Amino acid sequence: xxxxxxxxxxxxxxxxxxxxxxxxxxxxxxxxxxxxxxxxxxxxxxxxxxxxxxxxxxxxxxxxxxxxxxxxxxxxxxxxxxxxxxxxxxxxxxxxxxxxxxxxxxxxxxxxxxxxxxxxxxxxxxxxxxxxxxxxxxxxxxxxxxxxxxxxxxxxxx
Amino acid sequence: xxxxxxxxxxxxxxxxxxxxxxxxxxxxxxxxxxxxxxxxxxxxxxxxxxxxxxxxxxxxxxxxxxxxxxxxxxxxxxxxxxxxxxxxxxxxxxxxxxxxxxxxxxxxxxxxxxxxxxxxxxxxxxxxxxxxxxxxxxxxxxxxxxxxxxxxxxxxxxxxxxxxxxxxxxxxxxxxxxxxxxxx
Numbered sequence: 453x454x455x456x457x458x459x460x461x462x463x464x465x466x467x468x469x470x471x472x473x474x475x476x477x478x479x480x481x482x483x484x485x486x487x488x489x490x491x492x493x494x495x496x497x498x499x500x501x502x503x504x505x506x507x508x509x510x511x512x513x514x515x516x517x518x519x520x521x522x523x524x525x526x527x528x529x530x531x532x533x534x535x536x537x538x539x540x541x542x543x544x545x546x547x548x549x550x551x552x553x554x555x556x557x558x559x560x561x562x563x564x565x566x567x568x569x570x571x572x573x574x575x576x577x578x579x580x581x582x583x584x585x586x587x588x589x590x591x592x593x594x595x596x597x598x599x600x601x602x603x604x605x606x607x608x609x610x
Numbered sequence: 611x612x613x614x615x616x617x618x619x620x621x622x623x624x625x626x627x628x629x630x631x632x633x634x635x636x637x638x639x640x641x642x643x644x645x646x647x648x649x650x651x652x653x654x655x656x657x658x659x660x661x662x663x664x665x666x667x668x669x670x671x672x673x674x675x676x677x678x679x680x681x682x683x684x685x686x687x688x689x690x691x692x693x694x695x696x697x698x699x700x701x702x703x704x705x706x707x708x709x710x711x712x713x714x715x716x717x718x719x720x721x722x723x724x725x726x727x728x729x730x731x732x733x734x735x736x737x738x739x740x741x742x743x744x745x746x747x748x749x750x751x752x753x754x755x756x757x758x759x760x761x762x763x764x765x766x767x768x769x770x771x772x773x774x775x776x777x778x779x780x781x782x783x784x785x786x787x788x789x790x791x792x793x794x
């Protein structure tokens with residue numbers, strides 16, 4: 453009897469912290485992978501429509517984003533509620549598109565200029581007027597590869 | 611004295627050797643299950659801009675499948691009201707023309723889909739119509755691919771196959787300058 457009780461009484465097992473760095477690194481890697489670096493804060497409300505015929509945009513560096521939608525609550529007292537275009541992190545007009553495309557172009561190697569895609573992230577409620585104006589300006593600027601951003605329809609048949 | 615020495619020999623540490631394995635297991639689990647937000651959408655090739663007026667080529671009425679979307683998001687297909695749900699099937703029948711209907715495309719290469727919208731059309735409705743028309747083509751490509759090669763049409767197919775299919779049924783969708791009756 454005495455044998456058992458005494459062994460228990462004095463030993464103090466310490467939990468090894470040798471693996472703590474591993475865990476921390478694991479968390480670090482996890483967040484590094486999951487975090488999508490968004491360079492622009494959305495100032496317009498964009499809720500893209502549903503569609504089924506989707507293609508994936510492969511290389512992020514070859515894509516430039518144009519957002520069209522109504523300004524969010526925060527900006528409504530300055531910019532009103534009419535649908536607006538957002539380029540990068542600021543509101544823009546149609547006339548700013550060529551410069552925006554050019555700024556993106558210089559970051560891409562020249563051989564790949566033909567593969568640049570413009571992703572139009574447009575809110576479903578926006579009317580086609582502004583979208584058409586943007587499309588026309590893109591055509592004038594020679595940016596013909598366009599992707600209408602859409603979500604996969606959860607109720608789709610296939 | 612003898613008793614204390616036995617106590618010292620009791621090494622009560624938890625073996626941490628497998629901790630790294632557990633950590634990696636968790637890491638891999640999260641890596642696999644996390645879906646990073648993807649950018650998906652309908653890819654479109656816009657026609658180049660030209661200042662000149664496009665030369666009017668008279669097309670045969672039977673080869674043109676006109677789709678109009680008005681500012682109230684209503685559809686007019688070949689002059690009669692229609693619903694979005696039936697658009698895909700109608701476009702497919704029009705392009706492939708399985709019964710040699712004299713009112714429909716002579717052959718798929720001659721078929722032209724003409725899409726016209728209003729400036730007041732909602733983007734949602736526009737994209738839905740566009741999606742249906744694109745779906746009609748991709749279903750036809752799929753069928754042709756199954757018939758000729760026994761595999762569904764996909765981007766992973768050999769380029770020659772895809773080219774042959776695209777030549778037999780080319781995707782021709784012409785978008786007219788929108789009307790402006792209903793802009794907000």
